[in-house]
Amino acid sequence: MPELIFDLSRKGRCAHAQLPPNTLQNATDIPAELLRVQPAALPEVSELQAVRHFTRLSQLNFSIDTHFYPLGSCTMKYNPRGVHKAAQLPGFLQRHPLAPESHSQGYMACAYELQEILKSVTGMRAVSLTPMAGAQGEFTGVAMIRAYHHARHDRARTEMLVPDAAHGTNPATAAQCGYTVREIPTDADGNVNIDALRAAVGPQTAGIMLTNPSTLGVFEQKIKEIAAILHDVGGLLYYDGANLNAILGKVRPGDMGFDVMHINLHKTFATPHGGGGPGSGPVAAGERLAAFLPTPMVGKSATGYEWLTAKACPQTIGRLSTFMGNAGILLRAHFYARLLGAAGMQRVAEFATLNANYMLKRLTAAGFNAAFPKRRASHEFIITLKKEAKEYHISALDVAKRLLDAGMHAPTMYFPLLVPECLLIEPTETETREVLDAFVATMILILKEMQTQPDKIKQAPQYLPVSRLDEVAAAREPEVVAGQEVIEHA
Amino acid sequence: MPFIPHTQQDVAEMLSVIGVDSIDVLFDEIPADLRISGLRDIPPALNEMALLRLAATRAEQDSGKLCFIGAGAYEHHIPAAVWEVATRGEFMTAYTPYQAEASQGTLQVLYEYQTMMARLMAMNVSNASLYDGASALAEAILMAMRLDKKNKIHRIVLPTNLHPHYRDTVHAIVRQRDTELLAIPFDAHSGKITVEMLEKMMPDTFTAFVIPQPNFFGVLEDIDTLTDWAHARGARVIAVVNPLAMALLKPPGQWGKKGADMACGEGQPLGVPLASGGPYYGFLCCRTEDIRQLPGRIAGRTRDTHGRNGFVLTLQAREQHIRRARATSNICTNQGLLVTASTIYMSIMGATGLRDVALTCHANARLLRDKLKAVAGIRCYFESAYFHEFLVQLNCPVDGVLTQLHKKNIQPGLATKTYYPELGECLLVCVTETKTPADIDYFIQQLICAM
Known part of the structure; x- marks a missing residue:
């Protein structure tokens, strides 16, 4: 992980081009007891340092612009630049x-x-x-x-x-x-x-x-x-x-x-x-x-x-x-x-539905279980990994993390609550058939890995900036702001 | 089909895999009598070129105005880098960071934001933001109600010099619960809340006292006295502040002997354009011991399986997707992109830059105020300390003056008559660092012509 922006801070550094033409040293007409005494310990960095830091942070994200993002119920379709x-x-x-x-x-x-x-x-x-x-x-x-x-x-x-x-x-x-x-x-x-x-x-x-x-x-x-x-x-x-x-x-x-x-x-x-x-x-x-x-x-x-x-x-x-x-x-x-336009809107629903039903069909043909096998998919569908969890001790969470390693954002997991070990998959209308096929191929690979290399799934993600994070510790003793030791760099 | 990539061959092959003849068949579970053949009254599709032309025409209609309106939304210079970086696709087109390992960029930004906001407010902790300033206040009040185990009836004190739209929003959101919202009038001479008024009007016990700094009129409140007064009565203090002003003014965590219990407000002045009022973001900070009642997303630092630092959304047990009907709030988003921009803004400006912006606003406000006072027929309504905004009274109808100045593409301020008819022909005027002495002179000159 990159350093915190506070770690880059050095006392007296600033982005000079952004400073307004200030002529006041102090607001002498405001009573002293209403004024701030100690400046807030915000970062003191150059403009380039800030730009580089946040650009690098952005590169740690999955996003629609960079990855397939079949997050059910969230409709992660292309956001047009125009x-x-x-x-x-x-x-x-x-x-x-x-x-x-x-x-x-x-x-x-x-x-x-x-x-x-x-x-x-x-x-x-x-x-x-x-x-x-x-x-x-x-x-x-x-x-x-x-x-x-x-x-x-x-x-x-x-x-x-x-x-x-x-x-x-x-x-x-x-x-x-x-x-x-x-x-x-x-x-x-x-x-x-x-x-x-x-x-x-x-x-x-x-x-x-x-x-x-x-x-x-x-x-x-x-x-x-x-x-x-x-x-x-x-x-x-x-x-x-x-x-x-x-x-x-x-x-x-x-x-x-x-x-x-x-x-x-x-x-x-x-x-x-x-x-x-x-x-x-x-x-x-x-x-x-x-x-x-x-x-x-x-x-x-x-x-x-x-x-x-x-x-x-x-x-x-x-x-x-x-x-x-x-x-x-x-x-x-x-x-x-x-x-x-009106026709374009109808086509949104049509192709979102086509993509979802296509993926559902291919995944079930590959051996995955649909939560509602008798039903048509709408724009999204659920597969349940109940059987896999029992046979291979691989959970929906494990599969989700393994998908991240394959460069695909995970579907929504464990929602709705009433379907055990579920993945809710929504491809959206803006994805090509090739992307859907690649996702299905990855799922088939993961199914095979469950039998041959379960550790590869259980230890995923291995190729991201961090591996699985300890959420329990984070909630037990929340550390939600950086401590003072960081600003002493300044 | 602007963004649908399917070729005819794709469609044919996909349908054949599914085992149906047409896309239409995929909708066969919808009862036939509900299906429609098409939508009416939707304008015909445009391509991007035509769309940009339409948008340019519309945007042009509203552009080129010299704006002296504040009233909760403030025009500031935003470094070009702020939105260039914030709108990178990796930030802009990501979702809520549920898959933490694939969202470390967003999560670290939230963590850095929370740190900066807590430090700016001199408070212990901050959430990852709420929708906007007014709704953040409503959430702060609901939080204070949850924290108050003493009082059966929750009474909330809202001064009438709090932004009228904030008061309206609080009413709309909080009145769904059993609670009393008590309106406390401000002192007609100073524009401030006074202890004399509070002693006269207030019940013995109440849940929370909302203190704006600056208040709607730009006037600075005696925050130490008010905070101590409320704490002495066992109530919590909710500060509603302009975050940019906190680079210059005493921050909520240092008000009175114990500091405010919660600090909230509108994040817009920190790097968010005016943009017709949104999207902005609301911030909310509190004491460490109250964090489990804090609504909204919170990012936290933790470690991965190899012991490396990383970030997650934390304390999710407060939230609706786990706790459902018993959640602290129904909110399930923050204003991630706005917070990203604001974090970049605060990083580039630093504490010195923010203080310079605040002081430049103040210097401009002093200049404008002095010049306005010299105009015959104008008086400053309150002679109290203020920050970058103040109320002036005209000796002629405000509406006529507004109409004339609007024709000159000047927005001289907000007419307060709709909200405060008792104040008469008043304008709430704001000036920020974006105005030059020449802008101020032009404004005065045109105002004199219009009066």
Whole structure:
């Protein structure tokens, strides 16, 4: 591993070209007791040292630009550079979020058009772009469901239903909104267990949070029946848009009976994941919930685009960010959608699905077990290594680490929780058949190694900057900031 | 099909491996009555050349303005190297570092970021960031509620000179729980929170006291007195600060006798462009003993099987993918790319550079303020110490002045009437190191014309 940036620090060194023309020694008009006495121990390095250090750090990462990244449920597709370039134009970067509408028509036009595009894609009535990530989109949707029930003076609804296969954010969000979480089991084919659902609903049911296609990589076929069961008891349906890439332009959550949903722009609309953010999770709502959407939104009048705030939306659940969410990500999503057009969007779903089903077929033909062998894959699928774990004492984690040694990012592992030793594989539509074949070939090789060289798998990764890391020690005695001994170099 | 690489031959062979005739068959598990044949109201596809032209036209519409608005987002010079390096594909197109061995670059950046932010705030620990300043405050308040085992009802004190959008966001996020948000007015003369006001208005016990530094009006609070006052009543102190200002001002960890318990705020001033308000990032620091209630990602240092140093995401047992409904927060991302840029920014600037930026902002603010005070019909509303932003009152309607200056491509500040009608015809004016004396003179000249 490279040194820490603090190790490069030498007292008195700095990047001279970046210093402003400061004329003050001190802020003498600010009372002394409000001023900092000891400077913060930040690095003292040259510009080149900083550039080299962080460039070298970047080279320790796997990324879409450098590696196949079939991370299930994360939709690691190509992030187009042209889109990035368009969003980085100075006029967009320099716009202050509180600039007057007359100085903001360019940005607002893009945001407004994105709202319209997302309405069309989701089959919903209105869209708010402000939620800053999928999880905040979920929070928004559930808070809107809560506001809806409260507006009807219905305060008896205390339960949110969540399938046991759901993303962890679903129950965490429901709890954050003050709901008790009730889990609904999955049946043998990967669908929601309808009998269990019927038994669970009642006047206490606020709603259900569903992903479709589900996190199990299959389409929930009885979705209309599920919607009817919920609506009959006065509950509402939340759609987790994590898997929208699978159905873009093919089927719409609004038509399935959902009342509200979020869209992960960093998945379906190809905005960069940035090493863990920024994401963006706009929320779309149908008839029942549109009035509760968070502000601000963009409206259009005869004179141009205008901000819609609480004044125009009296029932809004309010504001969820300082300004209007991750605007730069919204621009990228808008530009990506403009490159695709309607037909391009459909092809996204088609080729994502083609790639997933092709890999599933080839892997099962090679002897791997699909979690749901009778089902078609959506844009992703699960294989379970339960048999291999038993026969060869090789876990899904071991296989994941061995894939890293082969220069491929590992699929999502141990999620969903209900499938033992699972790998959730999502190739996305932007990968070539050659890459998929290479992945399959590596998996076949690993299967062979399980019998001949299990240590090679158990000791993987051997060809990365570090081998397996001690997470238990890290959590037992967390060291999350560098100690003072490091800055004494300075 | 802009980014789909399949040749016709690929498709034919892949379908034959799967054993179906067409891609359409792959969707046969979706009930037929739900399937649509196409999307309506989507503009026709563009190629990259046409897209860039469209984008340039849109960006041009909003560009070339002389901006004196602050109010939570600040225009600073960003060294070119910051985003050149941050947007390298290896940083920009990686995901959350779940596979630590394949993500050491991102993880070491997070660890270095956490160290820098903790040092800037003079706090023990930092998380790897949250969405933005306002939502970071909401998370800090939720954290304070989890830490407060004493009080049944959680009362949170929010002064009204905290950014109005922060107050709105806290309301929207925190009101889903049983809690009381108490609005404490500021002193009309100084623009500050005063102990007299607190003694008069506050209940005996409360969970947390939110102290902004500087506050929404750019005014500096008496942080030592306020912090000690809250601690004497058994409450936690949540500092909401401008991180750049902390290169010059006393950092939260040193407020009062014991220091603030949490420090949060908007990371944007540290190397993130204005960009219509996002993506930015929120930071959150706390005491070591409270780390298990800290929400969001945290990177930690550990060792590999050969005893070498390495980094992982740690304390994941707090998080939603493990703890589900009992997680500290539903958050499952940080603002990785923004934090990467900010870490590079802080490295290049160093403590000296940051202090120089803060002092240059301050010198410019003093210059502008002195010149504005000399204009007939303008007065400075609060005569308190301030940092790079202040409130001025005009003797004529602000709206008319704004309209005229906007026509000249000047954004003279934020009209505060929407948020604080009681203050009358006021403008919140900000100036940073990016403005030259000539910019300031031009602004004054045009303002005089418009009044």
